[in-house]
Amino acid sequence: MNVQKAALLIVLGVISVIGFIYISFDRKEIVNSREDLENLEIVQEWNLPKILDEVSGIALLDKDRVAAVQDEDGIIFIYNLKDSKIEKQIEFGDEGDYEGIALAGSTAYVLRSDGNIFEVLNFNEENRQTREIETEIKGEYNFEGLCFDKKNNRLLIAAKEKAKGNYK
Structure with a gap:
């Protein structure tokens, strides 16, 4: 060889x-x-009311309550896990395609699929204020998720699909 x-x-x-x-x-x-x-192992599950069939974002308020947004209405729902009922509905915007919610103290942030973020100051109080924040990457992606990074004091958003250049 x-x-x-x-x-x-x-x-x-x-x-x-x-x-x-x-x-x-x-x-x-x-x-x-x-x-x-x-x-x-699923240790507990909840049957949500019909209005929350399209829940697209959930954030933990405390051990018994969550804040949730659904896909169509500009409303934050405060849902009591212990009592299995909606405690409160907080309007923050018009109808839209809302995809995520994150809480930072008394401020709620809600993500719309086009990338705009709604900041709701004192969201659980009567004197709340809402402003819409247009992000620089608006329209390039289809956004799907939002969370608050407490350690770095920032919001993180997740895209559902690729944009130009196969970049996510």
């Missing part, structure tokens, strides 16, 4: 071993993910 054939066989062997290792680890990760999902 000449030297070139031997070198080719060695290279092919190394590539095969690397491929086998990669596939083995990749499959193990998938199996672990499936096992994790199978081991999940």
